[in-house]
Amino acid sequence: MDILRIATAGSVDDGKSTLIGRLLYETNSITKDKIEALESASKRKGLDFLDLSLLTDGLIAEREQGITIDVAHIYFSTPNRKYIIADTPGHFEYTRNMVTGASNTSVSIILIDARNGVVEQTKRHFYISSMLRIKNIVVAVNKMDLVGYSQERFNEIKNELLAIAEQVSFEGQELQFIPISSLYGENLVRKSSETPWYEGETLLNTLENVATQNSELSVKNARFPVQQVIRPKTEEFHDYRGYAGKIASGSFFVGDLVEALPSGQISKIKTIEKFGTKLETGKAKESVVITLEDNIDVSRGNMLVKVGEQPESRKEIEAKICWLDGQMLTVGKTYLLQHGINRVKAKVTKVNSLIDIKNMSLNNTPPADGGIKLNEIGWITIKTASPIYADKYEENPANGSFILIDEMNNGTVGIGFVE
Amino acid sequence: MSTISEKTTVYQANDSSFPRELEDEAIYILREVASQFEKPAILFSGGKDSITVVRLAQKAFYPAKIPFALLHVDTGHNFPETIEYRDWLVNKLGLELHVRYVEDSIKQGKVKEETGKYASRNASQTVTLLDAIEEFKFDACIGGARRDEEKARAKERIFSVRDDFGQWDAKKQRPELFDMLNGKIELGENVRVFPISNWTELDVWNYIKEEELRIPSIYFTHERDVFERDGMIWADSEFINKSEDEIPYKTQVRFRTVGDMTCTAAVASTADNLDDVIGEILSAQISERGARIDDKRSEAAMEKRKQAGYF
Numbered sequence: 001m002d003i004l005r006i007a008t009a010g011s012v013d014d015g016k017s018t019l020i021g022r023l024l025y026e027t028n029s030i031t032k033d034k035i036e037a038l039e040s041a042s043k044r045k046g047l048d049f050l051d052l053s054l055l056t057d058g059l060i061a062e063r064e065q066g067i068t069i070d071v072a073h074i075y076f077s078t079p080n081r082k083y084i085i086a087d088t089p090g091h092f093e094y095t096r097n098m099v100t101g102a103s104n105t106s107v108s109i110i111l112i113d114a115r116n117g118v119v120e121q122t123k124r125h126f127y128i129s130s131m132l133r134i135k136n137i138v139v140a141v142n143k144m145d146l147v148g149y150s151q152e153r154f155n156e157i158k159n160e161l162l163a164i165a166e167q168v169s170f171e172g173q174e175l176q177f178i179p180i181s182s183l184y185g186e187n188l189v190r191k192s193s194e195t196p197w198y199e200g201e202t203l204l205n206t207l208e209n210v211a212t213q214n215s216e217l218s219v220k221n222a223r224f225p226v227q228q229v230i231r232p233k234t235e236e237f238h239d240y241r242g243y244a245g246k247i248a249s250g251s252f253f254v255g256d257l258v259e260a261l262p263s264g265q266i267s268k269i270k271t272i273e274k275f276g277t278k279l280e281t282g283k284a285k286e287s288v289v290i291t292l293e294d295n296i297d298v299s300r301g302n303m304l305v306k307v308g309e310q311p312e313s314r315k316e317i318e319a320k321i322c323w324l325d326g327q328m329l330t331v332g333k334t335y336l337l338q339h340g341i342n343r344v345k346a347k348v349t350k351v352n353s354l355i356d357i358k359n360m361s362l363n364n365t366p367p368a369d370g371g372i373k374l375n376e377i378g379w380i381t382i383k384t385a386s387p388i389y390a391d392k393y394e395e396n397p398a399n400g401s402f403i404l405i406d407e408m409n410n411g412t413v414g415i416g417f418v419e
Numbered sequence: 420m421s422t423i424s425e426k427t428t429v430y431q432a433n434d435s436s437f438p439r440e441l442e443d444e445a446i447y448i449l450r451e452v453a454s455q456f457e458k459p460a461i462l463f464s465g466g467k468d469s470i471t472v473v474r475l476a477q478k479a480f481y482p483a484k485i486p487f488a489l490l491h492v493d494t495g496h497n498f499p500e501t502i503e504y505r506d507w508l509v510n511k512l513g514l515e516l517h518v519r520y521v522e523d524s525i526k527q528g529k530v531k532e533e534t535g536k537y538a539s540r541n542a543s544q545t546v547t548l549l550d551a552i553e554e555f556k557f558d559a560c561i562g563g564a565r566r567d568e569e570k571a572r573a574k575e576r577i578f579s580v581r582d583d584f585g586q587w588d589a590k591k592q593r594p595e596l597f598d599m600l601n602g603k604i605e606l607g608e609n610v611r612v613f614p615i616s617n618w619t620e621l622d623v624w625n626y627i628k629e630e631e632l633r634i635p636s637i638y639f640t641h642e643r644d645v646f647e648r649d650g651m652i653w654a655d656s657e658f659i660n661k662s663e664d665e666i667p668y669k670t671q672v673r674f675r676t677v678g679d680m681t682c683t684a685a686v687a688s689t690a691d692n693l694d695d696v697i698g699e700i701l702s703a704q705i706s707e708r709g710a711r712i713d714d715k716r717s718e719a720a721m722e723k724r725k726q727a728g729y730f
Contacts, residue, residue, distance in 0.1 A: 001438045070589060072573040073566045075619050082438050084617055100594040214440070227450040232483040240482060246447040246598070275478040287446040287479070300454055324594050338599055341451065403599050410603040412593045 002212050003082045006109060007102035007134070009125040014111040015142045019182040020074055020087055021052025023204065026189040029076035052182075071101040080208050095375040096324040098128055099415060103401075106213040107136040109203075114147045114179075118160045123168075124357050126161070130168045131320065131377070131417065133397055136210050137175050140203060145181040149194040154179045170394070178203055217284035220396045221311070222250030224258075224304040225340040230289060242273065242289040243298055248340065249398040250306070251283035252290065257307040261389045265296035266307060284398065301342035303389050311399065313387040316349075318419040320393075321372065321380050325406065325413035328371035329380075335413070336405040337384055345385040346404070352379040372414075382416070393417035437625035445472075445614040446479040447598065448577055452559050452612050453479075453486045455602035459559035459612070460517070462548075463489040465501035466677040467634055468563025470508070471615060471623055474632055476561075477512065487561065488515040492548050494540040495522045496658045496680045504635040519551040536660055539681040549585045552609055559602065561612045567619045578602050579611040620675075621700055628693040640673045640691050651684040675700075 008016055024030050030038075042051040074085040086101035102108055108129035112122055129137055139161055147153045158177045165175060178187055179195050180203060186192035189204045201209075230242040252258070256269045272279045273289045282288040290304065298304070305311065323329050329348060337346035354367055355377045372378045393400030404414035449472075452459050461476065463469045476485045491505060509516045521540045524530045530546040533539060552560065566573045576592050578600050593601055602610050615623070627634060644655040644667045653659060655667040658681050672685035673696075690696045 001436055003438050003440050070574045070592065072570075073617065074573065075567045075617070077619075077621075082619075082622075096594055100596055103596045104598070227447070228454055228480075230480060230483050234482070237482045242482075244450055244479070246443060275481050285440060285443055287443040287450070289481075336603075338601065340599065341454075398597075401597055401599075403596055403601065405601055405603060407603075410601070410605065412596070412601045415594075415596045 001082060002214070003084060004107065004207060004210060004212055005084045005086070005105040006107045006207065007086045007088060007098075007105040007129070008109045009088050009098055009102070009111065009121075009129075014113050015182045016087065016111050017054075018052050019109075019111065019140065019142065019180070019188070020085060021054075022182050022185055022188050023085075024074065024076050025052060026185065027076045027078060027204075071097045078204070078208065083207065095124065095128075096322070098125065099132070099322050099324070102129060102132050102134060103415070104213070105132075105134055107138060107207065107210050108134045109138045109140055112139060112141050112157055112161075114141050114143045114150075114153055114157065117157050118164070120358055122161070123164055126164060127168050127355075127357050127377075128322075130170055130173065131322075133170065133173075133394060135173055135213075135216070137173065138203065138206060139175065139177045140180050141177065142180050142182055144179045144186060144195065145184055149179070149186075149192075151195075151197040154198075176200065176206060178206065214285050217249045217396075217398050218251055220249040220284070220398065221309040221391065222252050222256075222306045223248040223311070223391075223396070223399045224252060224290065225342065226298055226300060226302050226304065227341055228300060229298065240291075241295065242291045243304065244287075244289045246287045247282050247284050249284050249396050250309070251281055252304075252306070253281045254279075258292070258304045259307050259310060260296055260298045261303045261305060261310070262313070262387060263297040263302070265294075267292040267294040267296050269293075303340075303342075305389070311389045311391050313389060314418075315384050315387050317382050317384065317388070317390070317416075318352075319380055319382060319402075319416040320377065320419060321404075321414050321416045322377045323372045323374055323414050325411055326374050327406070327413070328369070328373045329378075329404075329414060331370055334407070336407055337382065337388070337402050337416075338405060339388045339390055339402040340399065342388065343405075344388060346382050348380050348382050350381040352381065354378040379419070380416075390418045392419060437622060437629050441615070441618055441622060442475065442478070442626070444598075444617065445475045448600070448612065448614040449476050449479040449561070451600050451602070452561060452614075455600070456559040456610070458555070458557050459486075459561060460488045460490045460555065460557045461561045462563075463491050463505065463516075464563075464677065465491070465497070465505045465635060466563065467623055467627060467638065468565065468615065470563075470632060470634060471618075471626060472561060472563045473508065473512070473514075474626075474630060475614060485512065485514060488517060488555075490548075490551055490555070490557070490560070491516065491518045492544045492551065493518050493520045493522075494544060494679045494681075495520060496540055496656070498635070498637050498654075498674075498677060498680060500635045500637045501677055504633075507633075517551065517555060519547050519554075521547045523547070524550065534660075536662065538660060539679060541679050541682045544679075545585070552585070557609060558604065559610045559612055561614060563615055564613050565618050565620070565623075566613075566616050575613060575616065577613055577616055579613065580604060581609055581611060583607045585609070621697070624693065624697050624700060628697065635677060637674045637677060638696065640671050640688050642669055643672050643685065644669055645672060645685060652687065654680055654683070654685055656680045 038054055041054050072087045076083050088098040088101035110125050141154055141157055179198050180187045186194055187202050191202055224245055224247050226243045226245045228244040230244050232240055254269050259266050270291045270293045272282045331348050335346050337344050391399045400418045402416045403412050406413045521543050524547045525532050530543045576595050645652050646655055646665045646667045673688040674685055690699050
């Protein structure tokens with residue numbers, strides 16, 4: 001059984017929580033006691049309908065303000081697959097959560113209120129989804145009931161978004177438009193009779209047929225970041241030395257020639273194991289232990305790669321960065337750069353440009369105050385104390401991103417994408 | 420209720436097998452814990468979730484031993500079956516077990532025993548837990564909590580940083596991007612780690628079945644003295660203050676979750692094997708935490724407990 005990870009995004013009041021509530025409700029993922037709790041909470045709020053949005057707004061502050069503050073993870077499944085939704089806040093101040101929630105997902109559902117059409121948030125979400133190279137964008141045009149299920153209105157919105165797509169979409173990204181009503185469940189799980197002009201699939205059917213990210217990662221160059229060296233030193237496993245980790249991308253086979261980075265030493269894969277079971281092969285996202293024919297220098301933070309597929313060694317990196325912290329990015333300050341599991345000291349040497357999402361344009365003059373602020377996205381040059389072995393994010397997302405940690409407070413302050 | 424409560428389709432829940440990707444993810448997290456922290460511990464309650472975590476740890480480091488100690492915060496109101504199970508597991512895997520008692524925290528005057536009909540030591544565990552963390556200098560505590568359990572849990576990170584007082588601040592959580600985990604902390608702070616965050620109750624049961632794990636007997640049907648209160652079945656025990664009209668009777672029940680005896684309700688059941696248990700969950704009309712009396716206190720009961728340092 002596979003897992004499809006989805007990010008949902010939308011502005012305040014686009015009906016995102018209701019949409020998710022609907023999906024849970026219709027796939028029988030809500031139990032009776034939760035529905036009863038929902039009924040009484042809806043009544044307390046003076047509503048005469050079941051407020052499905054109350055299912056996802058979990059924090060006290062969220063219920064008070066009627067908005068989503070933090071990323072919530074929501075689960076449901078069909079006989080076909082398990083779904084994990086990262087429900088990310090649409091509110092402007094919390095854009096960093098959108099990046100957080102959308103990382104690792106295969107699908108991004110962008111919600112648009114049919115009455116309001118494309119707004120600044122829509123562009124922002126589309127841009128971020130594309131920046132993260134999310135392959136499938138599903139544009140759910142919601143509240144169709146409030147525009148009389150008008151095909152004309154739907155097409156207007158579609159065309160507006162297609163124009164934006166020309167600027168932000170990447171090759172291979174797939175865009176689908178679905179007219180829906182979360183409140184009445186139109187075109188979510190059941191095909192609506194209100195939209196005879198719509199020939200596409202329902203939302204759930206669309207999701208059932210999307211390819212997961214894992215299947216794509218498995219055909220990339222093979223990368224194995226070593227988390228731990230396992231040395232039991234027991235009588236039975238006296239000379240055992242295994243490298244534990246999760247395969248980031250590609251696949252490895254027993255007998256493959258591999259190079260250890262940074263030492264550059266080469267050996268052959270002797271075994272690929274899972275809890276003592278010896279496998280022929282391991283592929284992306286699998287946690288395994290690899291043993292080698294020779295004793296070479298490999299420790300935590302190092303990477304095993306296939307000979308012939310070595311990544312570049314980089315000490316100066318050009319990257320796109322999204323800033324996640326209230327304290328702005330400071331040129332010249334030393335941060336800790338974490339690439340996968342490997343940490344090195346790093347210094348941002350230059351902020352090259354900032355993206356102006358509102359106007360979909362690049363601001364090529366560096367910002368006046370020299371930094372990048374919370375929720376801003378820019379291009380930087382960063383220098384590391386020792387080399388990292390990253391791929392370009394667009395070529396191999398599993399080995400092409402890094403986070404920056406501020407050593408003053410240990411916070412995760414930025415997410416970078418290697419260019 | 421109006422139109423919205425009408426389902427537009429009938430969708431059948433499924434009984435497909437366990438998604439192995441979840442195991443790979445959890446093992447990755449546990450290996451990060453072993454590498455990023457000096458002294459991690461597994462919070463072990465003897466329930467199915469912490470049993471799953473121990474299994475995952477066993478797999479993550481094989482053929483080496485589990486590099487974590489177990490910490491059990493004993494409320495004194497445990498089901499004896501759980502304690503038997505705990506000792507069996509510790510012995511079998513050769514683990515190091517630390518037990519600290521809520522009873523001691525009460526004697527030290529650090530926490531007040533609740534009184535009345537709904538008296539429970541569940542919330543008091545927090546004090547004992549925080550003291551134990553300080554005593555053993557644990558910098559990471561691994562727990563079996565899952566995001567599908569409860570609304571406040573749905574917002575929880577994999578690495579959840581707590582301050583000196585063990586407090587959770589939902590608004591100051593570190594963003595977690597892709598699978599990069601940042602466990603850097605200051606002295607005194609600690610991290611709660613939730614490797615099975617993305618599992619559902621059904622995933623846990625399917626895993627237990629596929630891995631053929633032994634679990635405490637109270638998860639299966641057995642005859643027990645119970646009484647009814649607030650529409651729930653309570654296990655009769657000396658720790659619960661019953662009123663006169665709450666008269667115990669014998670019936671076949673099992674538990675879906677194993678907490679303190681004062682805060683865990685039973686369900687009427689004849690399930691005596693894992694297939695039947697899984698079948699019950701698929702058709703269940705009540706959620707897992709719906710059988711947790713401690714969550715019924717208010718809509719935000721869990722969030723408030725977490726802010727105070729609960730796991």
